[in-house]
Amino acid sequence: MGLDRRKFLKIVGLSTLFGLGGKAAIDMFAPGELEASVETIPLTAGKRWAMVIDVHKIDETIIKKCVEACHREHNVPDLESKKEEIKWIWKEDYEHSFPGRHHEYVGEDVEHGSFLLLCNHCSNPPCCRVCPTKATWQREDGIVMMDQHRCIGCRFCMAACPFGARSFNWGDPRRVLEDKDLKELNPDYPTNRDYPTRSKGVVEKCTFCAERLAKGQLPACVEAANTVKKDALVFGDLDEPDSNVRAVLRNHYTIRRKPELGTNPNVFYIV
Amino acid sequence: MLEMALKGRQGYWGLLIFLLAIMGVGFVSYLYQFSEGLRITGMSRDVSWGFYIGQLTYFVGVAAGGVMVVLPCYLHDYKAFARITILGEFLAVASVVMCGLFVIVDLGNLPRMLNIMIYPNPTSILFWDMIVLNVYMLLNIIIGWNVLSAERKGVHYQKWVKVLIYISIPWAFSIHTVTAFLYAGIPGRHYWLTAIMAARFLSSAFASGPALLILLCLIVRKVSNFDPGKEQIRTLGGIVAYAFILNMFFLLLELFTAFYSQIPGHMHSFEYLFSGLEGHGSVLAPWMWASIGFAVVALVLLIVPATRRREDILAVGCAAVIASTWIDKGFGLVIGGFIPNPFGRVFEYWPTTPEVLISAGVWATGFFILTVLYKIVISVKEEVGA
Structure with missing residues (x-):
């Protein structure tokens, strides 16, 4: 087991009192543990995370569960207005999920089938290419990540994303705590106190639940779908x-x- | 020379106060936007850039257009333009200031703006656009100021200024090329994904920049004892005519590729802009048709020698060029790229009142700077009896 934050700070703080510096002190009091703690962060456990969505297995119930699980996990509020909508994962019909593929004689099951859309975590992501501050970047495990503390809100990534996966905080999302109408829509916002809420003026999107992967858990949507039907989302x-x-x-x-x-998307659909 | 901006007639002060008032309204509107967020604009999840970025694009063009007096003067030794290069350079300065302000008001998180320099990303075109625009502004300030003060002292400007002038010429092309690359390299936005984008940008820049310059020259002549010159205005008129013909030619090339190939993605934005899509009308259609109307008027007035050479009619032609390119580039280009959205749906955009007021504040700031700089130019020119 590696060094936890508390122990780390304790050693560093105490040793500084005695005039000992940084890594040398840790090596002395807890030899080998600093390296170990870095290794246990399973950032590189996957090399290229991907998701396969079986459209035959998902239905309205599963989709609703997935969307709700995700948005509750990540404190995504319902802002009522279409214009300011924030969504990480959402339902869409075939025609608009795959514009250009549609034809008028497509089978009923596909035509009226429901699809789940989210960030594709492309292997060649244009959003990361255009970001002027590297506030969105690709991790070694392929996840296209977002740093909401660095984002300047230029929205170049939204223009660059061909999948409409990115949302912008046009206003302060935390206003749902005060606004009467919005409070009614989001009575228990923030729904997950272990996950940060955002400020106004930054872009956000699906992160393949990087915070859950780090704990060895599956993404919230996958877990939610699996409770209803196994392998609907893999x-x-x-x-x-x-x-x-x-x-x-x-x-x-x-x-x-x-x-x-x-762009080489990493979300696949079984149709 | 700066002191020359502090002495002026009533009209000069009146104009400055008028512009200051608009700047004040714009600033207050911006404070409102700053506290509420960009939700007070018409922009949305689907149309995530709007009027601000459109105006940025348009004024980069005006700034680049200034090179159309510098280039003939220094590369072709067309001496007549030496008299007015300073007007082109200072127009560029004021335009770039507006560009910068339009970026600033568009940012969701202004206090973090310096992240562009703290964590620069060399693959981001926005990073390069910031660099080329700032350098272009500096070049024009340094060149303009040095050439003007040399003229005032009755001496030739120093040799190193000439080096900067030669650098500034390709640099002007670079600012609008890089600005075009903001759009032209994005996958999935068919309206923007066209190799001819930079060429279109430059042609419209070289029409709209000099067109504005002609109008400014006519105003300068009217309000001061400095006459930019008949020949100069006439030559500029020719440049505007050529550039605008090219601009419309490039538009026709786009239309041909889209509608002869019949590839839906290539046609959709044009269809939306001019008539509406999927049973959805278009709030922009009347504007886009107005842009075409102005273009036709401009083409006729500028191509027919008899009308182009009459300064009053030339002025009308130039105003038509400005109106046409302003709608096309400051409005249609950016918004058209977002409609239809990545799902093939139509979600429209229209700027809100605060958005327009903030933009007016930026324009007023630009024209305030332009007025002060032109006042200095005029005073120097009057002093040396040019």
């Missing part, structure tokens, strides 16, 4: 030949949104 490492996602992709025909743009 999450795993695309880089691992024996992984669950690779097995699903081997056995099913899958499509991705707008593959022709070369």
Whole structure:
């Protein structure tokens, strides 16, 4: 077990009193533990996280559960207005999920099927390319991450994302605590006190639940879907030949949104 | 020379006070936006850039357009323009200031603005746009100021200024090319994803910049004893005509590719802008058609030699060029890129009153700077009896 924050600070603080500095002090009092604590952060556990959504298995109930689980996990409020809408994962019909693929004779089940849309965590993400401050960047495990403390709110990433995955805090989301109408819509905001709320003027989006992965948990939407139907949403490492996602992709025909743009999305749909 | 801005007639002070008042209204509106957030604008999740970024794009063009007096003067030794290069350079300065302010008012998180320099990302075009615009402004301030003070002292400006002038010419092209790259390199926005974008930007810049300059020259002549010159205005008129013809030609190229290929993504934004899409009308359609109307008027007045050479009619032609390019670039270009949205849906945008007031504040700031700089130019020119 590595060094926790409290112990780390204790050692550093105490040793500073005695004129000892940083790493030297930790090596003396807790040899080998600093390295160990860095290793236990499973940032690089996956090389290329991906999700496969089985459209045959998801239905209105599952979709609703997924959206709710995600938005509650990440304190995404319902702001009532379409203009200011913030969403990390949402329901969409076939025609608008895959514009350009639609034709008038497409089967009823597909035509009226419901799709779950979220950030594709593209392997070649244009949003990261255009961000002037590296407030959005790609982690080593493929997750396209957002630093809401660095974002200047230029919204270049929103223009660059071909999937409409990004939302902007046009106003202060924390106003739902005071605004009477919004408070009624979001009675228990913030729904997850272990996750930060955002300030106005920054962009946000799905992070594949990086904070849950770090604890060894599945993304909230995957977990929620699994409680209703197993393997409706499959999450795993695309880089691992024996992984669950690779097995699903081997056995099913899958499509991705707008593959022709070369962003290389990592969310797949079994249709 | 700065003291020359402090002495002026009633009209000069009246104009400055008028502009200050608008700046004040804009500033107060901005304070409101700063506290409420950008939700007070018409922008949305779907149309996430609007009037501000459109105006930024338009005024980068005006700034770049100033090079159309500098280039003939220094590269082609067209001496007549030496008289008015300073007007082009100072117009560029005022325009770049407006560009900077339009970026600033568009930011969701202004206090963190310096993150662009603290954590620069060299693959971001916005980072490079900031650099080229700031350097271009500095170049024009230094060049303009040195050339003008040399003229005042009756001496030739120093050699190193000439070096900067030669740098400033390709630099003017760079600012509008880089600004075009903000749009032209984004996958999935078909209206912007076109190799001809930078060329279109430059042609419209070289029409709208000199067109504004002609109007300014005519005003300068009217309010002062400094005459920018008949020949100069006539030559500028020719430049505007050529550039504007090119601009409309490029638009036709876009229309051909979109509508002959019949690829939906290429046609959709044009369809939305000019008529509406999927049974959805377009709030922009009347404006886009007005832009075409102004363009036709401008083309006729500028192509026919008899009308182009009459200064009063040339002025009308230039105003039409400005109106046409302003709607096309300051409005249609940015918003058209966002409609339809990535899901193929139409979600419209229209600026709100505070948004327009803030923009008016930025324009007023630009024209305040322009007025002061032009006042200095005029005073120097009158002093040396140019």
